[in-house]
Amino acid sequence: MSFNFSSSRPCRTHQVPNWDLETDVIVVGFGAAGACAAIEAAGAGAAVTLLEAASGHGGTSALSGGEIYLGGSGGTPAQRQAGFSDDTEDLFRYLMMAGGADADESKVRLYAENSLGHYEWLVAQGVKYKNTFLPEKMLEPVTDDCLIWSGSEEAWPFVEHAKPCPRGHTPQWTGWGGGRMLMDTLAARVETLGVEVRYDSRVLALIADEANHVHGVVVRIAGQICFARARNGVILCAGGFVMNRDMVKRHVPHLLRSDNPIGTPGDNGTGILLGMSVGGAAIHMGEAFLSLPFYAPESLVNGIFINERGQRFINEDCYHGRVGYHIMQQMGDRIYLLVDNATFQPPADFTRIQIAAAGETWEEVEGDLGLPEGTLVSTVALYNRHAADGSDPLFHKAAKWLKPLNEPPFVALDCRVDYALYPHFTLGGLDTLPTGEVLTEKREPIGGLYAAGRTACGLPRWGGGYSSGMSLADATFFGRQAGLHAAKARQQG
Amino acid sequence: MSFNFSSSRPCRTHQVPNWDLETDVIVVGFGAAGACAAIEAAGAGAAVTLLEAASGHGGTSALSGGEIYLGGSGGTPAQRQAGFSDDTEDLFRYLMMAGGADADESKVRLYAENSLGHYEWLVAQGVKYKNTFLPEKMLEPVTDDCLIWSGSEEAWPFVEHAKPCPRGHTPQWTGWGGGRMLMDTLAARVETLGVEVRYDSRVLALIADEANHVHGVVVRIAGQICFARARNGVILCAGGFVMNRDMVKRHVPHLLRSDNPIGTPGDNGTGILLGMSVGGAAIHMGEAFLSLPFYAPESLVNGIFINERGQRFINEDCYHGRVGYHIMQQMGDRIYLLVDNATFQPPADFTRIQIAAAGETWEEVEGDLGLPEGTLVSTVALYNRHAADGSDPLFHKAAKWLKPLNEPPFVALDCRVDYALYPHFTLGGLDTLPTGEVLTEKREPIGGLYAAGRTACGLPRWGGGYSSGMSLADATFFGRQAGLHAAKARQQG
Numbered sequence: 001m002s003f004n005f006s007s008s009r010p011c012r013t014h015q016v017p018n019w020d021l022e023t024d025v026i027v028v029g030f031g032a033a034g035a036c037a038a039i040e041a042a043g044a045g046a047a048v049t050l051l052e053a054a055s056g057h058g059g060t061s062a063l064s065g066g067e068i069y070l071g072g073s074g075g076t077p078a079q080r081q082a083g084f085s086d087d088t089e090d091l092f093r094y095l096m097m098a099g100g101a102d103a104d105e106s107k108v109r110l111y112a113e114n115s116l117g118h119y120e121w122l123v124a125q126g127v128k129y130k131n132t133f134l135p136e137k138m139l140e141p142v143t144d145d146c147l148i149w150s151g152s153e154e155a156w157p158f159v160e161h162a163k164p165c166p167r168g169h170t171p172q173w174t175g176w177g178g179g180r181m182l183m184d185t186l187a188a189r190v191e192t193l194g195v196e197v198r199y200d201s202r203v204l205a206l207i208a209d210e211a212n213h214v215h216g217v218v219v220r221i222a223g224q225i226c227f228a229r230a231r232n233g234v235i236l237c238a239g240g241f242v243m244n245r246d247m248v249k250r251h252v253p254h255l256l257r258s259d260n261p262i263g264t265p266g267d268n269g270t271g272i273l274l275g276m277s278v279g280g281a282a283i284h285m286g287e288a289f290l291s292l293p294f295y296a297p298e299s300l301v302n303g304i305f306i307n308e309r310g311q312r313f314i315n316e317d318c319y320h321g322r323v324g325y326h327i328m329q330q331m332g333d334r335i336y337l338l339v340d341n342a343t344f345q346p347p348a349d350f351t352r353i354q355i356a357a358a359g360e361t362w363e364e365v366e367g368d369l370g371l372p373e374g375t376l377v378s379t380v381a382l383y384n385r386h387a388a389d390g391s392d393p394l395f396h397k398a399a400k401w402l403k404p405l406n407e408p409p410f411v412a413l414d415c416r417v418d419y420a421l422y423p424h425f426t427l428g429g430l431d432t433l434p435t436g437e438v439l440t441e442k443r444e445p446i447g448g449l450y451a452a453g454r455t456a457c458g459l460p461r462w463g464g465g466y467s468s469g470m471s472l473a474d475a476t477f478f479g480r481q482a483g484l485h486a487a488k489a490r491q492q493g
Numbered sequence: 494m495s496f497n498f499s500s501s502r503p504c505r506t507h508q509v510p511n512w513d514l515e516t517d518v519i520v521v522g523f524g525a526a527g528a529c530a531a532i533e534a535a536g537a538g539a540a541v542t543l544l545e546a547a548s549g550h551g552g553t554s555a556l557s558g559g560e561i562y563l564g565g566s567g568g569t570p571a572q573r574q575a576g577f578s579d580d581t582e583d584l585f586r587y588l589m590m591a592g593g594a595d596a597d598e599s600k601v602r603l604y605a606e607n608s609l610g611h612y613e614w615l616v617a618q619g620v621k622y623k624n625t626f627l628p629e630k631m632l633e634p635v636t637d638d639c640l641i642w643s644g645s646e647e648a649w650p651f652v653e654h655a656k657p658c659p660r661g662h663t664p665q666w667t668g669w670g671g672g673r674m675l676m677d678t679l680a681a682r683v684e685t686l687g688v689e690v691r692y693d694s695r696v697l698a699l700i701a702d703e704a705n706h707v708h709g710v711v712v713r714i715a716g717q718i719c720f721a722r723a724r725n726g727v728i729l730c731a732g733g734f735v736m737n738r739d740m741v742k743r744h745v746p747h748l749l750r751s752d753n754p755i756g757t758p759g760d761n762g763t764g765i766l767l768g769m770s771v772g773g774a775a776i777h778m779g780e781a782f783l784s785l786p787f788y789a790p791e792s793l794v795n796g797i798f799i800n801e802r803g804q805r806f807i808n809e810d811c812y813h814g815r816v817g818y819h820i821m822q823q824m825g826d827r828i829y830l831l832v833d834n835a836t837f838q839p840p841a842d843f844t845r846i847q848i849a850a851a852g853e854t855w856e857e858v859e860g861d862l863g864l865p866e867g868t869l870v871s872t873v874a875l876y877n878r879h880a881a882d883g884s885d886p887l888f889h890k891a892a893k894w895l896k897p898l899n900e901p902p903f904v905a906l907d908c909r910v911d912y913a914l915y916p917h918f919t920l921g922g923l924d925t926l927p928t929g930e931v932l933t934e935k936r937e938p939i940g941g942l943y944a945a946g947r948t949a950c951g952l953p954r955w956g957g958g959y960s961s962g963m964s965l966a967d968a969t970f971f972g973r974q975a976g977l978h979a980a981k982a983r984q985q986g
Contacts, residue, residue, distance in 0.1 A: 008772040008933040009705050101746030212502050247934065250776040250924065253594030273934050279501040279770060283743040286779030309887045311804050329822040372886030374878065378871045385867065393865030394802045431743065440501040441740065441766050 005204035005225075007273040011218050013209045019216070020226040023049040023196065025486045026217055026234045028203050029271065031059025032472055033453025033479035034237035035186035037436075039125065040483030042193035046232060048483075050190065051201040051219055053238075053266055057187040058180065060239055060263050060425070060454075061472060065140035066178030067150060068476065069469035071167040073116035078147040078169060082133035086165040088112050093162040094153060098470065100462025102284065107459055110434045111477055118477050119169070126185045128172040135166075137298040139320070140468065144174045151467025155318035156396035168469045179472075203274065206234065206449070212278040213447035233448045233486040235436065237479060238271030239263065240426040240454035242288075251285040251428060254328050258290065258422035267425070271455030275430040278449060281441040283457045285428030289466045290328060291321040292415055292422055294337060294353060297345035301401050304383055305415070308334035310366070310375025312383065315395035324422060325463040327415070335420075336369065337413040338362075338380065340405040347413060351421045356414035365410050380405060427466070429457040436482025448489070450482040498697035498718075500766040504711050506702045512709070513719040516542040516689065518979045519710055519727045521696050521764065524552025525965055526946025526972035527730035528679035530929075532618065533976030535686035539725060541976075543683065544694040544712055546731075546759055550680040551673065553732055553756050553918070553947075554965060558633035559671030560643060561969065562962035564660040566609035571640040571662060575626035579658040581605050586655040587646060591963065593955025595777065600952055603927045604970055611970050612662070619678045621665040628659075630791040632813070633961065637667045644960025648811035649889035661962045672965075696767065699727065699942070705771040706940035726941045726979040728929065730972060731764030732756065733919040733947030735781075744778040744921065747821050751783065751915035760918070764948030768923040771942060774934040776950045778921030782959045784817040785908055785915060787830060787846060790838035794894050797876055798908070801827035803859070803868025805876065808888035817915060818956040820908070828913075829862065830906040831855075831873065833898040840906060844914045849907035858903050869905075873898060920959070922950040929975025941982070943975040 005011060025041040027034045030052035042048045052059075070076050072091035079086050092112035096103045111118075123129065133147040141148060150168025152158045171178040171185075190197065200222050207216040207227065216229040241247045242261040247269045249256060261267075272282050295301055301317050307330040314326045316337075327335050336356060347353040357368035366376040384404035386393055392402055414420070429451065431439040436450035452458070458474035460466050498504060518534040520527045523545035535541045545552075563569050565584035572579050585605035589596045604611075616622065626640040634641060643661025645651045664671040664678075683690065693715050700709040700720065709722040734740045735754040740762045742749060754760075765775050787793055794810050800823040807819045809830075820828050829849060840846040850861035859869040877897035879886055885895055907913070922944065924932040929943035945951070951967035953959050 006933075006935070006937075008935060008937070012703055015703070101749065102742050210505055210508070246936075249595050250774070251778075256594065269934070276769065276774075276934070277772060281743070281769075284779075285744075286777075309805075312802075326824075331819075372879070374875050375887065378875055382867050382871055386865070394868065440499075441762070441769070442499070442501060443739075444499075444501070 005218050007205060007270050008277050010206045010208040010277050013207060013215055016207060016227045018227065019229040021049065021228040023047045023230060024232040026051060026228055026230040028217065028234065028236050029059060029238035029266065030057040030197065031237060031239060031453060031475065032061035032183065032186065033475035035183065035190055036476045036479035037235045037237055037452055037483035038190050038195045039186065039193060040480045041487040042195050044484055044487035046487035049196045049198065049228065051203055052197065052199050053202040054264065055199050058183040060267055061475065062180045062183040063262065063264065064179035064472060065170060065176055066173065066182040067140055067168045067170045067469040067472065068122070069150065069167050069467060069473040070115050070119045070169045071165055072112050076116060076119045076169065078129060078131040078133060079165060081131050082147055084165045086167070087163065090162040090165065091115060094158060095459060097158055097161060098465030098467060099459060100465050102461065107434050107478070111459060122476070125189045127182060129169060130172040133166065136296065137301060138296045139293050140176055141170050142175055144172045146170055146172065150469050152318040152322055154398060156315050206274050206278055208278045214278060214449040230448065232489045233450055235450040235452065235482045235486055236271040236275055236455045237453045238455050239267040240429060241269030241272060242267050242425045244268040252288050252426060255288055255290065255424050257417050258424055260421055260423045262423050262425045271451065272429055275438050275449065275451055275455070278446055279440045280438040280446060280449065281431045282428060283431045284461045287427040287461055288424050288463050289321050289427060289460070290422055290424035290463060291324040292327060292420060293320050293351055294323070294347060294415065295320060299343050299345045300337060300339060300347065302343035302403050303337045303339035304405070306336050306338060306376060306379055308332040308371070310371050310379050312379055312394060315392065315397040317397050317401045319467050321466045322464055327417065333417040335415040335417060337415055338405060339411050339413065340407045341409055342407040343403065343405065344411050353420050354414050355411055357412045358409050360408045362410055365412050369412055426454065427457065427461050427463065429455050432456045434478070434481060435485040436478055437485070450486055452479040452482045498711050500698060500763050501770050503699045503701040503770050506700060506708055509700060509720045511720065512722040514542065514721040516540045516723060517725040519544060519721055519723040521710065521727065521729050522552060522731035522759065523550040523690065524730060524732060524946060524968065525554035525676065525679065526968035528676065528683055529969045529972035530728045530730055530945060530976035531683050531688045532679065532686060533973045534980040535688050537977055537980035539980035542689045542691065542721065544696055545690065545692050546695040547757065548692050551676045553760055554968065555673045555676040556755065556757065557672035557965060558663060558669055559666065559675035560633055560661045560663045560962040560965065561615070562643065562660050562960060562966040563608050563612045563662045564658055565605050569609060569612045569662065571622060571624040571626060572658060574624050575640055577658045579660070580656065583655040583658065584608060587651060588952060590651055590654060591958030591960060592952060593958050595954065600927050600971070604952060615969070618682045620675060622662060623665040626659065629789065630794060631789045632786050633669055634663050635668055637665045639663055639665065643962050645811040645815055647891060649808050699767050699771055701771045707771060707942040723941065725982045726943055728943040728945065728975045728979055729764040729768055729948045730946045731948050732760040733922060734762030734765060735760050735918045737761040745781050745919060748781055748783065748917050750910050751917055753914055753916045755916050755918045764944065765922055768931050768942065768944055768948070771939055772933045773931040773939055773942065774924045775921060776924045777954045780920040780954055781917050781956050782814050782920060782953065783821060783915055783917035783956055784814040785820060785913060786813050786844055787816070787840060787908065788813060792836050792838045793830060793832060793840065795836035795896050796830045796832035797898070799829050799831060799869060799872055801825040801864070803864050803872050805872055805887060808885065808890040810890050810894045812960050814959045815957055820910065826910040828908040828910065830908055831898060832904050832906065833900045834902055835900040836896065836898065837904050846913050847907050848904055850905045851902050853901045855903055858905050862905055919947065920950065920954050920956065922948050925949045927971070927974060928978040929971055930978070943979055945972040945975045
């Protein structure tokens with residue numbers, strides 16, 4: 001066969017010599033989104049085939065902490081046990097702000113109203129939560145505890161619009177890496193439900209008719225080209241594109257300032273390209289999560305970030321990913337976190353944040369850093385003056401983190417973009433309805449095609465609003481919607 | 494015929510009932526890019542049909558000042574007459590910086606080496622230049638003069654990497670609006686060369702074969718659906734997408750902070766969507782030119798911009814579009830330009846920049862603006878202290894613009910994003926080779942399809958680097974390349 005398959009061009013139905021495989025729903029990718037899509041589609045009675053390019057399940061979800069952003073409807077058991085009630089409207093408002101200028105209100109609404117139900121669904125799949133709360137600011141629990149503050153809920157400007165509540169739910173798993181446990185649990189459910197899972201199966205192209213309705217995929221399974229028919233639909237859950245550095249250069253070039261993409265080789269953009277090949281619109285392709293995970297130790301939140309002009313640019317008590325977003329808005333690579341003797345604690349080794357300068361006066365630190373005379377010093381003076389009154393009129397850092405930095409020695413921690421750890425992944429992807437249906441640029445649904453997880457552009461779509469657990473929340477919940485909807489759909493032959 | 498034509502889905506060749514029109518090259522859009530493409534294709538002997546959705550030529554190019562960014566090879570007559578020599582490598586380096594992190598080196602190289610030749614070509618088409626130079630900082634000449642500083646050539650950081658030279662060339666035309674004259678001149682050439690021009694002709698879809706090779710367009714001409722065949726190729730020159738506010742929301746949402754798009758109704762993204770419908774990759778869709786045209790009067794360049802935290806964020810002597818770009822990086826809508834009695838001149842009425850506060854001391858101005866105590870005052874104090882020494886260690890504004898702001902009364906000009914004039918247009922578009930060939934996300938050329946002007950992503954692709962005249966330089970020069978290349982191409986039946 002001379003047809004040269006490409007993820008940027010569909011194979012047409014009339015070019016299919018014969019169907020090597022027929023099923024109701026084909027799910028592409030066995031991360032969290034694909035697993036949840038398969039579980040729901042199979043649970044609704046559809047025959048489901050799950051195609052995974054790697055030799056095992058998990059994808060990038062398995063590399064994560066497994067944290068999921070959950071709440072609303074009064075609160076999850078963990079939230080209630082910790083004494084919080086979480087109003088659906090507060091969750092809604094927080095997620096709308098987190099989505100930025102083009103937040104997807106229909107998805108946010110659906111998620112806010114059903115997030116508690118989603119928690120219960122996860123538990124029903126076998127995911128275990130200890131339902132304990134750790135109040136300190138941290139990346140994720142190193143213990144098997146559950147609930148943490150995983151975003152900017154208590155920080156300006158979010159706190160002014162939505163009553164804060166911790167919403168990061170981590171599975172019961174000692175140490176980091178709960179994502180592997182989450183994925184093993186979901187994968188066990190996939191197996192129980194009789195989903196046909198094919199590993200080492202790389203999807204090469206969609207199969208679509210002239211009207212771009214999708215009827216299946218061309219997939220290479222263990223070296224063999226197969227034409228696989230999906231009577232109901234294809235669900236793309238193949239990750240983002242952070243590992244495709246050419247695509248990153250053309251869509252999110254600022255990410256190339258860091259060498260720390262988070263992903264598997266599968267995050268090469270294939271899922272997005274497949275959707276685009278039949279007219280799917282990829283949106284917010286310039287947005288990403290990019291973080292400087294500078295806490296814990298949380299005492300560093302008492303410090304102040306400055307750029308290479310000695311200027312502050314953020315309330316340091318917001319989520320570390322929001323800090324990273326604003327670091328990228330500064331001109332120049334040099335970023336410092338200023339702390340004094342009372343607030344200094346050594347940052348975690350993996351952050352590669354080191355001491356750039358230390359001195360008995362801020363003038364000395366300014367000089368050692370080679371900053372223009374008076375810049376750092378006037379910034380610290382202004383901060384200290386207001387902090388002494390318990391206020392931060394510039395960035396509204398909460399009073400509990402406001403302590404004048406006046407106890408020598410004074411330290412500047414080196415957070416330079418080209419050296420410190422700035423983990424990142426992409427947030428742009430296919431535009432979809434809450435049902436997972438992929439949309440064209442004119443927002444017309446493409447028949448037979450769904451997407452979820454980072455192949456889609458979902459709840460998280462703005463780097464300045466991301467919070468830990470949002471990507472998995474989006475992937476698991478909207479993966480489910482896609483699976484449910486595809487199971488009910490039935491295409492015209 | 495039941496087929497529902499859509500710019501997001503090509504019509505397949507086998508669906509074409511008959512060719513209503515056959516030609517070698519079809520050009521879509523009669524702005525500067527389309528005109529130059531048609532001129533070169535016709536000049537090379539091809540039969541050319543130019544389809545324009547509006548009832549006359551011009552597009553957004555005709556709304557502009559007609560300024561084109563030209564230089565290199567020692568300099569244009571205007572540059573040499575003004576005493577400048579312009580080295581090709583300086584032009585190259587400036588354009589590479591202007592393109593940002595993903596500057597297209599192959600296009601920049603071709604343009605830098607052929608920009609002087611392009612000037613001569615424009616003159617040969619009948620475009621007239623007076624070859625006089627106006628050294629003041631301005632948007633464009635109100636006289637019929639030619640050469641101005643139209644970018645950030647003399648400003649940091651550009652000045653450190655490329656020897657500055659003025660490169661904005663405005664046609665000989667009294668008053669603003671030289672773009673209409675430019676377009677009339679090019680349109681006369683199009684007519685002379687025997688190009689078949691069809692107005693009121695809206696392209697509905699591309700016509701492509703199974704492999705996505707493009708063979709023509711479906712076009713509605715005066716209400717009639719026509720299937721138009723392009724034996725050599727289709728060149729999309731249909732503008733950007735700034736007037737499609739839904740697309741803007743999904744790709745460049747920050748532009749919605751301003752009500753001042755620059756464009757015609759044709760800038761609705763159709764050209765880009767048509768290219769995407771056959772697998773063309775749209776890149777840098779989140780980038781835009783967005784400006785605060787605060788000078789002339791150039792004395793305002795002596796002032797300092799502050800955000801709502803009283804912080805500076807830019808060297809005020811850079812191009813006004815670069816100022817606009819950095820204004821968008823600041824948190825909050827409030828932006829002020831601080832001047833003193835010695836430097837104040839009233840801004841142009843159309844900018845809607847008004848006086849927000851005035852006082853005998855900077856403390857008074859700070860208080861009137863309601864800025865946190867000590868913010869504006871410490872920023873001005875730091876600036877004045879260094880300016881007195883002729884230095885600006887924070888942003889490296891050139892010494893000629895550094896005067897301490899110490900002569901009362903002191904004034905804060907109100908440049909708030911939600912009120913002042915922030916004209917803007919989109920820079921994202923189809924990825925193309927220097928030949929104009931449209932590329933897939935994998936950078937494979939799509940047979941029979943070209944793009945130029947703002948339908949493509951060209952020399953200007955980063956808001957922080959834009960300079961006046963770059964969009965027209967790109968549109969005219971790469972429009973020509975597409976026309977030349979398409980004239981030589983010949984498709985397989």
